[in-house]
Amino acid sequence: MQALEYGCGTGLLGFALQPDLGHLDLADTSPGMLAVLDQKIEATGARNMRTMKLDLTADSLPPESYDLVFSMMAFHHIADIDRLLRSLYALIATRGYLCVADLDAEDGSFHGSGFTGHNGFDRDDLKRRTVAAGFRNVRFSTAFRITKDDSPGQTDFPVFLMVAEK
Ligand SMILES: C[S@@+](CC[C@H](N)C(=O)[O-])C[C@H]1O[C@@H](n2cnc3c(N)ncnc32)[C@H](O)[C@@H]1O
Numbered sequence: 001m002q003a004l005e006y007g008c009g010t011g012l013l014g015f016a017l018q019p020d021l022g023h024l025d026l027a028d029t030s031p032g033m034l035a036v037l038d039q040k041i042e043a044t045g046a047r048n049m050r051t052m053k054l055d056l057t058a059d060s061l062p063p064e065s066y067d068l069v070f071s072m073m074a075f076h077h078i079a080d081i082d083r084l085l086r087s088l089y090a091l092i093a094t095r096g097y098l099c100v101a102d103l104d105a106e107d108g109s110f111h112g113s114g115f116t117g118h119n120g121f122d123r124d125d126l127k128r129r130t131v132a133a134g135f136r137n138v139r140f141s142t143a144f145r146i147t148k149d150d151s152p153g154q155t156d157f158p159v160f161l162m163v164a165e166k
Helices: 012-020 031-044 081-091 123-132
Strands: 002-006 023-028 049-053 066-072 092-103 136-150 153-165
Touching (some): 081 092, 081 123, 123 136, 123 153
Parallel strands (some): 002 023, 002 066
Antiparallel strands (some): 092 153
16 A cells, blocks of 8 residues: 555654555654654665655645555644645545544643644544545544543543545
8 A cells, every 4th residue: 555644743653554554655744753753764774654744734735646544643733624634535546545543522631721723523523524525434433542640630532533435
């Protein structure tokens, strides 16, 4: 499979999946994240990974086509999810997959005050947006939970995995 990790950061998920992929492009808007990732790719000697500075809510679409696009904990940082979903749909090959792991809707305490992104996502609303972008067979499961320590106890933030098909 030709794959794209979008909002890759330093490629935590990409490195886990890379052995099972033909080629993996890793895209992010942060030059700092991509610089760290370039060093990690060089250090591991992985030959099927390439970084890209890319904002699919502002830049023109690259010419590549992907069998699989995946993204972890990045969508809630991106304001225009509808445009992002349309761009990803255009980049995915027929019968390709989009897999997104991100926060379920929360009360804003995950990032705290001052955060301007999404306070997680309502699954039904995100499904509607994903279908509106053209995807089909959109389904959700709970992938994992992030536990944060806060006084006086702990708060559990569930993370969904959304799988959609073109
Ligand atoms: C919370 S980090 C997650 C990084 C990585 N996926 C992980 O799980 O470790 C969110 C990432 O989204 C990136 N990001 C923010 N806005 C973006 C955009 N419009 N397009 C692509 N990446 C973006 C940030 O630079 C950051 O690396």
